[in-house]
Amino acid sequence: MLSYIVRLICCGAAVYFMPAILSKIYVTDFTTAIIVAFVMSILNTFVKPILQILSLPITIITLGFFYLVVNVAVVYFCSYLVPGFSVDGFLQPLIFGFILSIVNSIVAGLQD
Incomplete structure (x- = not known):
């Protein structure tokens, strides 16, 4: 549980500083x-796997590129659910998801 809280705080810090890098991401505090x-x-635990399974035929046809659309859809859904967080465009949420994934992987690797 403590490792999850540490990962959450580190990812929260990454989200907080992300608007300095990405212009179309907005976080209030x-x-x-x-x-x-x-x-x-x-x-990412519950919704993303369902979206991946439902979009599997399209993902196969597009040779995996539709997986990027699923990532962006998850970020947009998060911006819909959380007041004070907004995203715009396609490329900015895509980069946001990649950076957040990298930070999460680094923190998880340091905890092992």
Whole structure:
């Protein structure tokens, strides 16, 4: 449980500093960033696998590129659920998802 909280805080910090890098991402404060990190973890655990299974034929036809659309859809769904967090465009949420995934992987690797 403690490792999850540490990962959540580190990902929340990444979300909080992301608007400095990406212009179309908006986060109001650090509490909102922590909530975004929590909601993203819930969505990546429960919603994203369902979307991946439902979009499997399209993903196969597009040689895996539709998987990027699923990632962006999860970020947009998070922005819909969390007030104080907004995204715009396609490329910015895609980069946001990649950076958040990389930070999560680094923190998980450091905890092992």
